[in-house]
Amino acid sequence: MNADCEAVRQAAMEEIDALEDLRALEESRVRFLGRKGRIAALMRLLGETSPEDRPALGKAINEVKEALTSALEARKQELEARDLAARAAAEAVDLSLPGRRPRQGHMHVINQVIDDIVGIFVELGFQVAAGPDVETEYYNFDSLNTPSDHPARDSHDTFFVKPGVVLRTHTSPVQMRVMERTQPPVAIVVPGRTYRVDNDASHSPMFYQIEGLLVDHGVTFADLKGTLALFVRRFFGPDTKARFRPHFFPFTEPSAEMDISCSVCRGAGCRVCKHSGWLEILGCGMVHPNVFGYAGYDYETYTGYAFGMGVDRIAMLRHAISSISFLYENDVRFLEQF
């Protein structure tokens, strides 16, 4: 009887070793371990065996059964691993092919810069204000202490729509529009389009400015310096230095222009900064008492500062754009760089 067990075991082992796929393995399993399989046949013989031989034979059959079970399982795992490896080999991708990327849109670089600048001032507590591009001379000039015969009007080559109506030459008229609407405190930033009759390598007839205005009790020139110095460090980088120089604007007194240390040469002097180490980026000053007069604010109670910067120039500096004409040509080969 033991010989029978041994014969089954041997036959099974040989067959299992030769198995080459999972379907055949399943057939083998049924043939040996199934209800009508050869192990079951051996078990049936067990009933015909003498009681004294029965334990030994039972043990032998069980050993064969266990050996077969574990051999089949081992073979199954081998075959599964082989199949998986074959499938993986067949399905391997060419990693060097480029990824399938979603189409990437691009915000215009001017609006990216506006978002960044406005974001810094909003964080400081300023809020965005706006006004019309087509503006009255009153808001664009007169109420900003620039009466009709003021020499400063000459430097604004103004587009006229009709008598008394112009394309705004700066974003400053929004100062007055906001001050007329509300009493201090006022803290606004005003991004917007502005216009001058000028079109050459460094001027565009339409360009962008950002205006800022803060009016409250005790606003000082020192506050103006502090706010703008913080702004340039945030925008241009922590090592950027700001320099304030006396200047003239009709609607501020004292007035200043602010330079930043040249981002190209870091102050050593280069072509971009005309070898001065400094780049002029904005005009600013303390709000002129006459402007408060137009706004109906009391100059003894409140003081304020205002500033205005050209977005185009700042965008050109930050992104090393060589000519202003790129900004409004809308060549996608340009737009997609930002």
Added chain:
Amino acid sequence: MRISLNWLKDYVDIDVDADQLAEDMTMLGLEIEAVEQLGADITNVFVGRILSIEPHPDADNLVVCKTDVGHGEPLQIICGAKNMKVGDKVPTAVVGAKLAGGFEITKRKMRGVDSYGMMCAADELGLGEDHSGLIIMDPATPVGRDAKPYLGLDDVVFEIEVLPNRGDWASMIGVARELAARYGRPLHVPAIKLQEMATPASQFSSVTNEAPVLCPRYIGRVLNGVKVGPSPDWMCKRLLAAGQRPINNVVDVTNYVLLETGHPLHAFDYSLLAEHRVIVRRAKPGETMRTLDGEARTLTDQMLVIADAERPQAVAGIMGGEHSEVGEGTTTVFLESAYFDPVSIRRTSRALGLMTESSQRFQRGADPEMAEYAINRAAALMQELASAEVAQGLLDAYPEPVPRREVTLRYDRNNALLGAHVPPDNQRKYLTDLGFEVVNESPDTCTVRVPTWRHDVAEEADLIEEIARFHGYEHIPVTVPSVRPIEVRFAPEHDALAALRRLLVGYGLTEVCNWTFSSDDAVRNCGLEDAYLDMVRLENPLSERQAAMRSSLAPGILNNVAFNIRHGSNDLALFEIGPVYRPRADRELPDETPGLAIALSGAAEDRYWSRAPRAVDFHDLKGLAERVIEHFGAGFEFTVSESALFQAGQGANIAADGEVIGRCGRIHPHVLRSLDIPQDVYLLELNLDPLLRLPQRYSQFQSIPAFPPSLRDMAVVVDAEVPAGAICEAARRAGGKLLQRVEIFDIYEGKQVPAGKKSVALGFVFQSPDRTLIDADTEKACDKILRALKHAYQAELR
């Protein structure tokens, strides 16, 4: 304004170097445009003396010179100039020398004779353009010395930008005055050395001022026996450094005094003035004269003229007349120095379209006191340089002295405004150093009288700026204010538009930013309706193409499409967000309405190795429109547009919450042709204003279904013209409340269905909130839907 450092040193002691001086001027508000080191690129040019001049053996136009340059053997130099003689001292460049423009001197053989250097003409040393001959130097110049200082080539010239309110800076004395205050040094104004004739000027001439409002002060002087001739070296050197070409001693003196004092002078030929007298008056309406530039000018009674007994001889303060111009034959000069009303000069200059150095200075505001110094200085120089005999005294019509302003400064107000602590003594001293006179004082304040040259100072804030400048902007502290928030929002649309921009960029679109100008042609070329010709128009456009403000975003973005295709970028997904402008008859200012334009063309997706790119079509554009309107929380509806902008059958009007806000479609081939665009373009334009006005709507939570949905598909065959949207809508209405969603998943026209028919495949999603649906539920609903479709559209199940 060009400021020569050597000249500047006449008026104030300067012991800092040029870099420091430039820095100091900058920090006073004198903006430096450029610093020019004259002769900086010139080396090894010495004062040489010509020992001999021999003819060149082999060239008629060259000579062989021996020139002593003070060291070594005399140099043999071949020269082409003709104006020198033996013994002359000339600037001589030796071998190894560098001249203007980097030109280097080497040993050369010229027509077989060696030349060991070069004797220089003016242009070779960067002194103007003159190449007519060698520079012959003063015979007293020591041989062998560096020639540069003797030629004014050791000077530094600062090109400064004069602020519009600081006309006083457009002069040597004006700049020196600031620097004297800055360095705490005295200002040296040249003393006038004038020996007048015994005969008073009033015997020669007279001045009648009939318009004292337009001309508060008019001074004349009569200079006899003037000998017109060249100016001396020292004056030429300075005029050249200042960028002025020397002309003759009379003209040069007026220019020199102008540069020195900032005060414009005018010289008339006395003999050509009728009755030899001067009348300051308004022009008679229609009166004409010919100005120095040769133009005939027609004048109005708003313009001031300087006339003789008969006719105008100058447009006051702007330009002299041809008739009385000083020339070769002039012997007696009537010299004018006046103070004109800035506004009047400005208006006349504008009306005549005539802007001159003089008009610019007067309209910025001249100095009525300087008028007197300037004429005396000029008279003394003419005496010195042109042998003028100066008649005694001024013909000074100054009926009412220009009033001088007094302004009070509060020391604590200064410190409060600047946020700095400037001691009162310093505040006062900064002002007095600048020429302000203290007329009244208290412990907390001082009242100062403003100098006549400071037209810019009218109130306390102006004095505070002076104090800030001299205290130094860089010494004012740096503080960050705390900003008090307020509730009112001034521009809520700003954030909404920024969010829309980000949304569209997220969908793969690229933003363009166009000039907001337009024109009739641009409107017509795009096939826009005539209503778009109602534009805000400019009186002074840069060109006809930019003559108006845009009434639509379409021309701009279509132009961008054309431009990019022309430059080889064919697959385009562009958008622009910005205003359009429409005139308002009832208001001064036009409407400015924010709009959105989208233009799609070419492939809908990037080229990729695994699939062929799909071309964009109408529904790409429609999908974007749907997303945009949904983004604002509105419902949308598309109806047929008949606009000539679109190809028939591919244009739609777009409504949001029932209001038409724009349109979209495939651009009509005629429009494409007129814009020279060789491929299809899909364009959308929306008025964003109604969307921006919608109240903010926040999504409200819908409970997540607890029971699974049942999905059913159905394909029906209908007439090809039946809109798929109508089939969907009919199915939705017939489907009962268990029907949650209807989707179209296929549209088929072709061999499988009869001609003129199409198959529409619909997917239904049924769902109940409180039970799992069984087949009977969905079969019943599908039957109802099919019956409804049969009834409404003769649909057949496929």
